[in-house]
Amino acid sequence: MRSFAHVFCRLLPVALGIFLWSGCGRNEEAEQRTAGRLPVAARRGSIGLSVLTLTNPFFKEIADTMSREAAKHGYEVLVVSGEFDVAKQQNQVKDFIVRRVSAIVLTPCDSKAIGSAIQEASTAGIPVFTADIACLAPGVGVICHVATDNYSGGKQAAQAMIEALRGRGNVAILDHPEVESVLLRTKGFEEVIAAENQTPDVAIRIVAKIPGGGVKDKSFKATEDLIQAHPDLSGIFAINDPSALGASAALEKAGKRAQIKIVGFDGQLEGKQAIKAGKIHADPIQFPDRIGAETVRVIMDHFAGKEVPKELLIPTSLYRKADAEKDPMLK
Amino acid sequence: MNLDLRIRFYRFLSSYGMLLVLVLLCAYFSWATWTEQNPTGADAGRQLAKAISRRTQRETREVRVLIVARDIPEDIHFASALRAELLKSGVSVVETVNGQPVDARRALEKIGAAGGQVDLIAWNAAAAEWNLFADLSAFSATRQAKVMQPASYRWPDFLKADNLRNVANQIVVIAIVAIGMTMVIITGGIDLSVGSLIALSAVISTRLIRDLAGAEQAGAVGMAIACATGIGACAAAGLCSGVIVTLLDIPAFIVTLGMMLVASGVGFILAEGQSIYQVPDSFVWLGRGADLFNIPNAVVLMLIAYAAGYLVMERMALGRYVYAVGGNRQAARFSGVPLKRVLVFVYTISGALAGLGGVIIASQLKSGAPTYGVMYELYVIAAVVVGGTSLAGGQGKILGTLIGAFIIAVIQNGMNLTGVESYTQKVVLGLLILGAVSLDRFRRYGLELLVQRSAAGHRKP
Numbered sequence: 070m071r072s073f074a075h076v077f078c079r080l081l082p083v084a085l086g087i088f089l090w091s092g093c094g095r096n097e098e099a100e101q102r103t104a105g106r107l108p109v110a111a112r113r114g115s116i117g118l119s120v121l122t123l124t125n126p127f128f129k130e131i132a133d134t135m136s137r138e139a140a141k142h143g144y145e146v147l148v149v150s151g152e153f154d155v156a157k158q159q160n161q162v163k164d165f166i167v168r169r170v171s172a173i174v175l176t177p178c179d180s181k182a183i184g185s186a187i188q189e190a191s192t193a194g195i196p197v198f199t200a201d202i203a204c205l206a207p208g209v210g211v212i213c214h215v216a217t218d219n220y221s222g223g224k225q226a227a228q229a230m231i232e233a234l235r236g237r238g239n240v241a242i243l244d245h246p247e248v249e250s251v252l253l254r255t256k257g258f259e260e261v262i263a264a265e266n267q268t269p270d271v272a273i274r275i276v277a278k279i280p281g282g283g284v285k286d287k288s289f290k291a292t293e294d295l296i297q298a299h300p301d302l303s304g305i306f307a308i309n310d311p312s313a314l315g316a317s318a319a320l321e322k323a324g325k326r327a328q329i330k331i332v333g334f335d336g337q338l339e340g341k342q343a344i345k346a347g348k349i350h351a352d353p354i355q356f357p358d359r360i361g362a363e364t365v366r367v368i369m370d371h372f373a374g375k376e377v378p379k380e381l382l383i384p385t386s387l388y389r390k391a392d393a394e395k396d397p398m399l400k
Numbered sequence: 401m402n403l404d405l406r407i408r409f410y411r412f413l414s415s416y417g418m419l420l421v422l423v424l425l426c427a428y429f430s431w432a433t434w435t436e437q438n439p440t441g442a443d444a445g446r447q448l449a450k451a452i453s454r455r456t457q458r459e460t461r462e463v464r465v466l467i468v469a470r471d472i473p474e475d476i477h478f479a480s481a482l483r484a485e486l487l488k489s490g491v492s493v494v495e496t497v498n499g500q501p502v503d504a505r506r507a508l509e510k511i512g513a514a515g516g517q518v519d520l521i522a523w524n525a526a527a528a529e530w531n532l533f534a535d536l537s538a539f540s541a542t543r544q545a546k547v548m549q550p551a552s553y554r555w556p557d558f559l560k561a562d563n564l565r566n567v568a569n570q571i572v573v574i575a576i577v578a579i580g581m582t583m584v585i586i587t588g589g590i591d592l593s594v595g596s597l598i599a600l601s602a603v604i605s606t607r608l609i610r611d612l613a614g615a616e617q618a619g620a621v622g623m624a625i626a627c628a629t630g631i632g633a634c635a636a637a638g639l640c641s642g643v644i645v646t647l648l649d650i651p652a653f654i655v656t657l658g659m660m661l662v663a664s665g666v667g668f669i670l671a672e673g674q675s676i677y678q679v680p681d682s683f684v685w686l687g688r689g690a691d692l693f694n695i696p697n698a699v700v701l702m703l704i705a706y707a708a709g710y711l712v713m714e715r716m717a718l719g720r721y722v723y724a725v726g727g728n729r730q731a732a733r734f735s736g737v738p739l740k741r742v743l744v745f746v747y748t749i750s751g752a753l754a755g756l757g758g759v760i761i762a763s764q765l766k767s768g769a770p771t772y773g774v775m776y777e778l779y780v781i782a783a784v785v786v787g788g789t790s791l792a793g794g795q796g797k798i799l800g801t802l803i804g805a806f807i808i809a810v811i812q813n814g815m816n817l818t819g820v821e822s823y824t825q826k827v828v829l830g831l832l833i834l835g836a837v838s839l840d841r842f843r844r845y846g847l848e849l850l851v852q853r854s855a856a857g858h859r860k861p
Contacts, residue, residue: 163566
């Protein structure tokens with residue numbers, strides 16, 4: 070026991086030292102990264118970014134693109150993640166205010182509750198921008214919101230569905246109506262189907278709209294129930310890639326892959342691979358890199374004293390098997 | 401002699417070791433966030449005005465000044481003080497812009513269109529950062545212009561008054577809930593339900609305000625009753641856990657795990673999965689107000705709670721009972737400690753304090769949602785353990801928990817300020833907890849060992 074205590078006594082300061090040193094090391098490295106590699110203008114300031122979660126590659130790409138683009142203008146981006154906890158995100162905003170960042174970009178963990186943090190930043194004179202997820206709290210001064218045009222993305226999904234079914238068949242929607250952006254997707258989808266049904270070439274019925282939670286496992290079960298209830302189903306519109314992949318797994322298990330076509334949404338790597346393999350017919354894909362780049366552009370415009378729009382929508386584009394085969398990312 | 405000294409050292413370590421760690425952390429982060437600070441506000445305005453008039457006295461011709469700052473209160477004070485002082489010393493001010501970059505652009509274009517000229521732009525650091533001014537020759541009015549801003553000074557971001565308030569404010573909820581958790585853990589139990597109870601209380605309080613107290617028009621009394629109901633519901637949940645733990649003699653771990661799921665589910669049902677934000681503006685008084693010497697109200701509440709907790713645990717029989725139950729249950733029973741009542745009491749208090757925490761979170765965020773409080777039970781337990789309370793029961797100090805909570809807050813805040821990314825933050829917090837429990841073991845072993853040896857030494861002639 071004595072030797073244990075002694076060894077510990079010796080090791081403790083060493084461990085503490087390593088911890089502190091690693092803290093400093095990180096910092097210097099981070100600064101060199103922005104200062105060294107890129108063609109950097111004079112360092113003008115920093116931008117605080119708090120995303121919903123960094124475990125989703127979508128937000129990681131927004132963060133990476135923003136860091137790259139901002140560095141070109143001499144800004145450093147401080148990336149943190151709320152990890153779905155709006156109280157934590159609020160604290161991160163407060164820390165940004167203390168650090169006197171030039172601007173704050175948020176993808177809110179809660180569209181309503183984040184309002185107070187945004188107000189606090191505005192009162193401290195720091196302009197706030199939102200990316201991908203909007204702030205819905207009333208009376209909150211967000212300078213600009215940059216996001217995917219989900220409504221026209223939904224319309225593209227409907228076109229892809231009509232093309233996949235050659236204009237005829239029964240369709241179900243794997244829904245997740247708790248999220249604003251998904252409501253817009255299904256709205257665009259339903260409107261186009263209704264409009265196209267007026268033409269003689271198209272007769273598509275939406276027979277079911279069931280919740281898939283936007284996640285794989287729940288969509289898998291929902292799809293299993295769906296094909297029991299509607300044996301004549303010929304198409305599924307899944308509101309994002311995880312639901313599309315869950316649906317695809319259920320169809321494979323039931324041996325109905327040939328009968329039922331899936332249209333997804335997002336364009337995540339796994340979704341694109343499924344399109345290449347023919348498991349998903351097509352995706353309207355989002356462009357997180359463009360969201361990131363446009364956000365930085367809007368911030369720079371704001372600082373340059375130009376008028377910026379309250380909302381900037383990035384259009385989606387349809388991604389089919391032919392696109393997947395040409396995609397260098399999937400090689 | 402040598403041995404005595406070492407025993408004293410270990411005793412010192414076990415009483416004040418964590419305080420020392422806290423002080424070291426503060427010192428480290430002060431050093432790491434030592435940065436240039438750019439003042440604004442009326443004082444900075446006057447100081448800049450002095451510098452400008454010194455400079456203009458040397459010039460033979462008239463100097464025309466443009467003042468640029470943002471449209472927040474302290475910048476408006478900066479600009480108006482600057483303007484007043486300049487006019488007093490006879491410097492001509494072309495225009496004062498208090499606004500966004502776009503307002504500054506408009507002003508420059510207007511001056512240029514009228515054929516005016518600006519010789520000097522006086523601004524603060526925030527306005528100087530705007531890209532608009534990256535190239536002053538782009539505007540006809542500012543082709544000859546020089547710029548001046550208030551002198552900067554160096555001071556750690558960490559030690560700014562705003563930030564210290566942040567640190568305190570950010571840990572309030574965890575620190576308050578940790579009081580109850582300390583009592584529970586001292587009795588040898590654990591309460592995993594506090595995170596869900598935080599959410600439940602936030603949901604109940606805000607929902608009652610929305611549905612019964614008049615939503616945005618709710619009065620103070622209505623809000624107080626709604627919040628008291630939320631806290632009461634959580635106390636009742638704690639009471640339930642306590643009763644099950646004592647009467648059925650089921651491990652607290654599994655009882656409170658069940659309560660955690662129940663409370664979380666009820667929260668989601670009551671809130672219908674949405675966040676409830678129809679509350680009056682005055683609801684944020686508790687979470688964001690600062691009435692007493694500029695100390696946030698929630699922090700004052702936390703200090704009161706700790707004072708009460710300290711009195712109960714150190715000065716009252718009840719506190720002694722709590723230690724006795726955790727130290728040796730059989731002995732406590734034989735010496736007439738009301739075992740069951742003490743246990744039910746600590747779980748009820750833990751529930752009630754979690755409810756209070758939920759009300760504070762709801763007030764800070766001006767809304768209630770069932771998603772609040774995720775993982776909080778673990779942070780709370782971490783604060784208690786880092787504060788030196790033994791998970792085996794029987795040992796621990798309320799004020800140690802406060803120090804533990806602050807250590808966690810300082811590390812989190814400091815890492816945010818130094819730009820350590822969130823994954824690394826998790827690793828560091830985890831290591832901190834491991835370090836704290838190891839340190840606890842180590843000092844206890846060390847102390848025992850030395851005391852034994854010292855006793856042995858005395859016995860030998």
